[in-house]
Structure formats: C-alpha cells, structure tokens
Amino acid sequence: MKNTKHRSKIIDILKCSNNPLTAEEIYDKCVKTENMNLSTIYRNLKVLNENDVIEKAVKQDGTYCYMLKDNKHSHLLICTKCKKCIKLYECPVYILDEKIEKNTGYKLQSHNLEMYGLCPKCRKNENV
C-alpha cells in the first residue's frame, strides 16, 4: 500500500482521537489544513480498512465510524443519545469465556460486544 499524504493525515487524526470517528468527523478535522473532500476521505478509509490499518464499526444509527486497528482487545461503549462512542479496554466478559469453554468444550477465539448507554453529558441533560 502506498502511504499517501492523505492516508497518513487520516491515520494521524485517528491516532489523536480517543473515540472512533465517522468520515464526516475526520473531514471536519482535516478540512482546515488539507484540501481533502469527503469522497477522498471515504476512498482512503476504504483502502486503509482493506489493508487492515483501521477498523470499521457500525453505530446504532447505521453510520460507520473508524478507528485505528490495535491489537489490544476492546469493546465499544456507545451513547444512545448523542452516539458518542468510546473504546473500553477492560473486557467485561472474559470471565464468561472460561465458563463457556468449560461448559461447551469449545476453545473460544474471539467475541464481539457493544454496549449502549448514556454518556456523562447526556446523563446530566436527562438528569439520570
């Protein structure tokens, strides 16, 4: 894969962000410095995804968000109100894995889990 200027810019933006970003959010962040349009970003995101540099997740509203692929096991926690999502590096179900292996005889290799809730900001607005 050729590491073009655009691609390294997208990687930089994702590196600086703690949250997975949508293509529009990436666009917002780089529009001031680079002359990249949204379709360039989509095209580059697709290439980066195909090359396993980034990963793609679907948010509850059906939009895609992107994050750098790291080898650390993580889960997404997504706000149901504002759709802000963060990565959780604690695995809430790893204890279950052992139990499931014991009960089923399967050797578990991976699992997926997305959690939904209200972020601190939305909690405050909703008073919950």
Ligand SMILES: [Zn+2]
């Ligand atoms: Zn929220």
Ligand SMILES: [Zn+2]
């Ligand atoms: Zn896990």
